[in-house]
Amino acid sequence: MNEIKRQLKMKIGDTTQQQRNVVHKIQQLNPIYSKKSKSLLPAVVSIAVFAATLIFVFSIISEEGIFNPTNLTNLPDSITMIDSTSGELVELNYQEYSGFLNYISENNYGKQEDVLSTLKYTPIVNELSSYLVTFDCKKTVCASAYLTLDSQKSTMAPLGEGILTSELIYSPNQENVMFLLSNSENTKQRTVVINFEFNGESRIPSLHHEYFSNYNWPITNLQWLTDNKIKVTVADLEELTDVNIKEWEQDINRPTKTIEVPLP
């Protein structure tokens, strides 16, 4: 990968949430949009423009709200997060936890008090102090992030919403970790591959990105073939409808296919 592409990819980061927002916006318009009702198009466009204007105006108002000092006060100097399996505690200072807190607030993933009181982690085995961090958002699926703590500079890579449903699988050279996140129904998964070297940048290939960027398929297994290639085992389905996925789940054989994915 060339340096420009690498840096722009880092700048962009994980677009899972943005993709979800686009789908949500389309779903909101979908009942109105129909090929048979093209005459409604000008009206819908006008409504959309009006709505966009309102959103724009209110976004300015809400941005001003961020300056309100009450948002930044009453935050503790440090909080603790707990290893959900061993019960071990790790203390985070304001600089270390505020990035995650802002990420959750900005994306409406949960409440500030829930982040502060229910932060939990899964430790990542590497030479850094890295953690897979999440919290109890009071919903089936909560957002998580890859957090690396360093005395000089801590970094956070957002991972969007999802439930960790696999083990952490390390690459042969131990420089990457891979795992599965599941949707709220635990019917579809997406693959996450984190590279430790580039501040936790997710390795999302252009080819086969559909197994990484969204919850599309049931994924049953992940395996490292080399440090730069993985094998993904997915449900062998022609059409990805909810009905087909349900039938596949009830099938004793659960037919699968494997795809080899070269990583960027």
Added chain:
Amino acid sequence: MNKLEDERFRSIINENNDYLLQLSYLYVKDWNIAEDIVQEVFINYWVKSEQFQAQASLRTYLTRMAINRCKDYLKSWRYRTQTLTNIFTDIIRTKNQLILQDEQLIVAEAVLSLPIKFREVIILYYFNELTIQKISNTLNTSESTIKYRLKKAKERLKERLSKQQWEVFVNE
């Protein structure tokens, strides 16, 4: 929309959503706007899909629609007004250290600070890895113009980056 059409539309969204979002963001540098643009592209494609000519690939067609909308936005009053408010947003982000990785993304920042006609050729050539011919086709501009803009864009980047950073870039 019947079930089959709905599935087809959904699969087109799944296949192109991430690609178009990344591209649009690099043009408009604002996620909310990029989301709106991509949503509009999909809806527009759906409404006008009968007009879609199969001579061009679907991705090229959607890319062209997204680029045109991004450029429309960059010319609009909304963009000019928003630019002012983004100054404040940047301050907040720095303060909260939300994007801690930014400090190291000097080349990316230099690319994003280029004027749009130079930025877009760098994005399409280096980020989307399109050939000159494909860029020319997508932007409906001659190949010689694309080559000229690419040359000028690289000159501008060279001016903005230190010697060391520039060498990393040109050695690839």
